[in-house]
Amino acid sequence: xxxxIPFSDIVFYVVAAFMIVAAVVTVVSKNILQSxxxxxxxxxxxxxxxxxxxxxxxxxxxxxxxxxxxxxxMIFAILLTSHLGEESFKVHLxxxxxxxxxxxxxxxxxxxxxxxxxxxxxxxxxxxxxxxTFGAYxxxxxxxxxxxxxxxxxxxxxxxxxxxxxxxxxxxKDEDKEEK
Amino acid sequence: xxxxxxxxxAFVLFAIGVFGLLTRRHLVGMLISIELMLNAANxxxxxxxxxxxxxxxxxxxxxxxxxxxxxxxxxxxxxxxxTMYRRHKSLDVNRLEDLHD
Numbered sequence: 001x002x003x004x005i006p007f008s009d010i011v012f013y014v015v016a017a018f019m020i021v022a023a024v025v026t027v028v029s030k031n032i033l034q035s036x037x038x039x040x041x042x043x044x045x046x047x048x049x050x051x052x053x054x055x056x057x058x059x060x061x062x063x064x065x066x067x068x069x070x071x072x073x074m075i076f077a078i079l080l081t082s083h084l085g086e087e088s089f090k091v092h093l094x095x096x097x098x099x100x101x102x103x104x105x106x107x108x109x110x111x112x113x114x115x116x117x118x119x120x121x122x123x124x125x126x127x128x129x130x131x132x133t134f135g136a137y138x139x140x141x142x143x144x145x146x147x148x149x150x151x152x153x154x155x156x157x158x159x160x161x162x163x164x165x166x167x168x169x170x171x172x173k174d175e176d177k178e179e180k
Numbered sequence: 181x182x183x184x185x186x187x188x189x190a191f192v193l194f195a196i197g198v199f200g201l202l203t204r205r206h207l208v209g210m211l212i213s214i215e216l217m218l219n220a221a222n223x224x225x226x227x228x229x230x231x232x233x234x235x236x237x238x239x240x241x242x243x244x245x246x247x248x249x250x251x252x253x254x255x256x257x258x259x260x261x262x263t264m265y266r267r268h269k270s271l272d273v274n275r276l277e278d279l280h281d
Binding site for chain 1: 184
């Protein structure tokens with residue numbers, strides 16, 4: 001407790017502020033590689049929020065899949081295709097203004113709905129402490145019963161295999177069509 | 181930390197993602213913005229599972245599925261992007277009008 005505010009709240013506010021700053025830098029940065037690095041920062045801050053929400057396995061999956069996998073893959077793609085001048089991606093001011101207006105309108109509408117619901121600010125956690133541990137996830141994912149997620153789990157594994165084969169097929173060098 | 185705080189954080193992140201998706205012209209930049217939006221949706225899932233759900237395990241399991249599908253989407257999207265770069269020497273979306281040839 002610092003100044004009557006619980007410690008987890010302080011951590012949440014600091015992490016949330018950091019996350020928003022990192023996300024803004026991600027979006028407005030001219031250098032696409034810098035933008036990918038700040039995306040990693042955003043994802044790690046998200047993992048901290050998951051830990052605060054007692055979803056430890058989600059935090060581990062977030063760091064492993066997003067920060068460790070997706071963004072590294074993305075950085076590879078950026079480096080493989082980086083012979084582009086940054087000045088070729090200039091966006092004109094009206095377009096930026098319209099995009100900002102759309103984003104601000106989204107925020108205003110969502111904010112209006114959220115502020116109108118006082119129970120959101122007072123809701124306390126009703127999840128049991130074991131609800132989002134690794135064991136609970138594994139039991140639910142692999143149980144074939146009415147509450148289990150066995151079929152989606154198998155479909156996801158099939159989908160991952162398909163995506164692997166498809167991306168190798170798309171990206172592999174096509175020797176005879178190379179000079180097209 | 182209340183549910184309201186988490187939702188506001190998620191919506192701010194989502195709005196930043198929308199802004200990025202609309203202003204970027206670099207294909208990788210647009211993908212990064214989509215990642216930000218998916219991340220915001222995941223925060224929503226986990227926050228509702230923690231505060232409101234009758235079944236918290238099922239609530240946060242959905243974000244596991246979102247993460248898996250995002251990984252697939254990124255793999256295919258980046259493969260398409262590398263092929264596109266090889267053929268057009270450009271990743272500017274405004275120059276990809278000749279996609280039909």
